Amino acid sequence: MDYSNSIILSLFARVTPEGKPCAKNYPFAEELVRELNKKYHTIQIGVKGEPILNAAETKFDLSLPELIELSRAARTFVAVDNFYPHFMNHYFPEKRGLVLFSQSDPKIFGYKQNVNLLKDRRFLRVGEEQFSFWTGTICRANAHVSYKKVAEELERIL
Amino acid sequence: MTPKDVTVEISTKNRYDILHLCLMSIANQTVSPKEVLIYDDGECKDLREEYIYKNVFHCLENKGINWKVLEGAKKGQIWNHQAALTDSQTEWLYRIDDDNILEANVLEKLLKHTDDPKVGAVGGSVIHPDCLFNEEVTSTTIRDVHFKYAAQFAPFKGTKEVEHMYSTFLIRKSAAKHGYPLYLSKIAHHEETIFTHEMFRAGWKLIVDGEAITYHFRAPSGGIRSESDLALWDSDENKLKEKLKEWGINTNDYFFMLNMHGLGDHYVMKGILPELRQKYPNKRFLIGATYPAVFFDEQDVEVMTPMSLLQLSRKPPLDYDVYELGYKLAWEGKIEDLFRKIYGLL
Numbered sequence: 086m087d088y089s090n091s092i093i094l095s096l097f098a099r100v101t102p103e104g105k106p107c108a109k110n111y112p113f114a115e116e117l118v119r120e121l122n123k124k125y126h127t128i129q130i131g132v133k134g135e136p137i138l139n140a141a142e143t144k145f146d147l148s149l150p151e152l153i154e155l156s157r158a159a160r161t162f163v164a165v166d167n168f169y170p171h172f173m174n175h176y177f178p179e180k181r182g183l184v185l186f187s188q189s190d191p192k193i194f195g196y197k198q199n200v201n202l203l204k205d206r207r208f209l210r211v212g213e214e215q216f217s218f219w220t221g222t223i224c225r226a227n228a229h230v231s232y233k234k235v236a237e238e239l240e241r242i243l
Numbered sequence: 244m245t246p247k248d249v250t251v252e253i254s255t256k257n258r259y260d261i262l263h264l265c266l267m268s269i270a271n272q273t274v275s276p277k278e279v280l281i282y283d284d285g286e287c288k289d290l291r292e293e294y295i296y297k298n299v300f301h302c303l304e305n306k307g308i309n310w311k312v313l314e315g316a317k318k319g320q321i322w323n324h325q326a327a328l329t330d331s332q333t334e335w336l337y338r339i340d341d342d343n344i345l346e347a348n349v350l351e352k353l354l355k356h357t358d359d360p361k362v363g364a365v366g367g368s369v370i371h372p373d374c375l376f377n378e379e380v381t382s383t384t385i386r387d388v389h390f391k392y393a394a395q396f397a398p399f400k401g402t403k404e405v406e407h408m409y410s411t412f413l414i415r416k417s418a419a420k421h422g423y424p425l426y427l428s429k430i431a432h433h434e435e436t437i438f439t440h441e442m443f444r445a446g447w448k449l450i451v452d453g454e455a456i457t458y459h460f461r462a463p464s465g466g467i468r469s470e471s472d473l474a475l476w477d478s479d480e481n482k483l484k485e486k487l488k489e490w491g492i493n494t495n496d497y498f499f500m501l502n503m504h505g506l507g508d509h510y511v512m513k514g515i516l517p518e519l520r521q522k523y524p525n526k527r528f529l530i531g532a533t534y535p536a537v538f539f540d541e542q543d544v545e546v547m548t549p550m551s552l553l554q555l556s557r558k559p560p561l562d563y564d565v566y567e568l569g570y571k572l573a574w575e576g577k578i579e580d581l582f583r584k585i586y587g588l589l
Contacts, residue, residue: 099505099506149536149537149539150539167505167506167507168505168506168507168509168510169507170507171506171507171508171510171511171514172506172507172510174510174514175510175511175513175514190575192575192576192577193569193574193575193576193577193578194578212573213569213570213571213572213573213574215569215574216565216566216567216569216570216574217566217570
């Protein structure tokens, strides 16, 4: 399959040690996927147990070599501040993606080759709390950019 | 004497509180040794007056095992091990530490490997019940002697050929003609390494049977623990280094890294490996990782569990923790620079 026009989506971070959803998860993931599906071939990556978002394709539990090949073939990606932007920075630093921040700081955890979307710095965890565990941090939907804004920024990248 | 008769030799110093456990484990072997030689480097008490020992000696006798308590040279255990090479009447000599307790079938398992005429020494796994080691922290090669534990430190299935031995093992006397390194201090740190590696260099096979289990209780007093002069350890360490140089052996030099955080953090750490390789061109990288698969495509990196890495590095986990450091510094820079700080690149 030709993935050269595909958008990889990684919109959930690892669950907390208590098994709760991480506050970094994108709260408008379903709406975003619906919006992106209108124009792009979307591929949701992740692990079994994550919510399935009705992307054009769902690829869970890929091996690392498989993920490398898929990422090489795809056009770009949209991810939250999870492992994927770090993975892409390591293997494909030339690829520009869209990273959705909310309470973690793109100045610390972001990469300059990506578009790091942050709604407002006032939503960031304060100071040294950037390095605390995510246990107990509540997902604040109003701290995330809207799905329409994400779609607009993606269009700008492409 | 039949070919497979074995003499046990034990050098002991003021460990009367545990020596009897060792002796009973010898008495309980499924295959009995012919004789037990006990070299007493301590008070030289007449143990026949102690009711526990009186019974222990009777147990040995009832199993047809001769025993002798000899006054040790009082110059350190190594002189007693050397004396045992001539005092014993059998070709096979089994050296056992006074704080070793053998499972019942150890000697039987070790003897199974002695049919091969090329075998110079056979040992089993030596387990510390209060500190279990994983096989991944051990090594069969002497090149790892400064950073990894000998193969006997962890149990495993089957057997391994090794380049040096530790603690307790069965010796073929004709493979030991070079004798012990008597130039070491009275604590004789690394004496087994030097003694057995000389056997290896002479062409003898050294075998470890991972399923022959001895427990090493590491008595906190008596024996070499009576010596508090750290200079003795340093002196022996230097003698080992001289010996390695004489043998033309370059030991492996390891750089330790640890990551107990998320998958993304592993990729950030992986990203600084090229810079570390440049800074430390002669080092091998040992990484303790919760996501070991991240390093699948790094050729010169050895990956293990975080616990194993901490056993080898002997540093606390917080020394490697970027999040702990970031929190302490209220860090506002890039996460990859925090990794650089932890590992000496910044």
